[in-house]
Amino acid sequence: MVDFSIENAYMHQGYSVIGGVDEAGRGPLAGPVYAAAVVLSPETTIDGLNDSKKLTEKKREALFPIIQEKALAYGIGFATEQEIDEINILNATFLAMRRAVESMHITPDLLLIDGNLKPKIGVCEEVPVIKGDAKSMSIAAASVLAKVSRDRFMLQLAEKFPQYAFEKHKGYGTKLHYEKIQEYGISPVHRRTFLKKIIGDNQDE
Numbered sequence: 435m436v437d438f439s440i441e442n443a444y445m446h447q448g449y450s451v452i453g454g455v456d457e458a459g460r461g462p463l464a465g466p467v468y469a470a471a472v473v474l475s476p477e478t479t480i481d482g483l484n485d486s487k488k489l490t491e492k493k494r495e496a497l498f499p500i501i502q503e504k505a506l507a508y509g510i511g512f513a514t515e516q517e518i519d520e521i522n523i524l525n526a527t528f529l530a531m532r533r534a535v536e537s538m539h540i541t542p543d544l545l546l547i548d549g550n551l552k553p554k555i556g557v558c559e560e561v562p563v564i565k566g567d568a569k570s571m572s573i574a575a576a577s578v579l580a581k582v583s584r585d586r587f588m589l590q591l592a593e594k595f596p597q598y599a600f601e602k603h604k605g606y607g608t609k610l611h612y613e614k615i616q617e618y619g620i621s622p623v624h625r626r627t628f629l630k631k632i633i634g635d636n637q638d639e
Contacts, residue, residue: 436484436574438476440563444544445476453507453542454572455535455553457527458486458580462605463615464598464624465588466512467523469530470579471538471545473507474572480504483574485567486581498582501575508575509537510583519627528553534580548573595621 441452457469474480480501486494502508511533513526521529532555535545543558548566566573585604592600598614598621605611615624615632626633 436568436571438474438571440546440566440570441474441476441572444546444561449544451506451540451542452544452546452572453535453538454546454548454566454570454574454576455531456486456548456567456573456577456580457530458577458584459605460523460527461607462625463607463611463628464515464600464605464621465591466514466584467518467527467530468510468512468580468584468587469527469534470511470576470583471507471509471531471534471542472501472505472572472575472579473538473540473542474505474575478504478571480571480575483571483578485565485574486577488568489578491585494578494582494585497578501578505575507538507540508579509534510579511535511537512584512587515623515625518625522627523625524551528555531555534576546570546573548577591623595623 453471453473455471459467511530513530518526531553535555541557545560547560547562550562550564552560567577588600588604597618603611
């Protein structure tokens with residue numbers, strides 16, 4: 435259940451500005467990885483908010499401006515496919531998270547991070563929360579901002595590279611996507627480290 439239980443527990447320990455952080459797009463074969471950070475007041479009510487993966491695209495889009503309006507602060511960051519190839523997806527995810535947190539106009543004194551690792555952003559204490567996007571209101575809000583932001587960017591890439599049908603699979607490794615790669619080769623927005631076998635089979639491209 436998504437609520438403020440985790441945030442409230444830490445507020446009782448003396449923390450006052452608690453942010454939730456989540457990412458979107460670690461697994462796809464193309465495009466950037468996005469992250470968002472959100473600070474909410476415990477009195478905030480956002481009806482229907484849940485882990486972004488459990489929401490329809492229409493519901494996520496509807497929640498996006500509501501979260502932006504009700505958040506005390508929020509930030510959105512990303513790391514490019516080139517950065518993913520250079521520093522690996524885990525470090526690129528942490529970089530996106532750092533950019534999201536640093537873009538907020540207030541600095542949290544505690545960050546709840548979805549997952550089991552600390553990105554070591556360096557601005558405050560960090561607490562990993564496994565399946566946090568299904569537990570913490572702040573992390574769930576961040577998951578929606580990150581997911582919607584990335585999906586919107588992938589729609590822009592779909593216009594730029596229409597042959598890959600990014601609007602349908604958002605860069606994930608679907609059957610259709612692999613068929614498009616086999617037909618058209620690797621695009622500039624593909625993560626080459628995710629496609630080593632295909633690149634190896636097509637050295638002339």
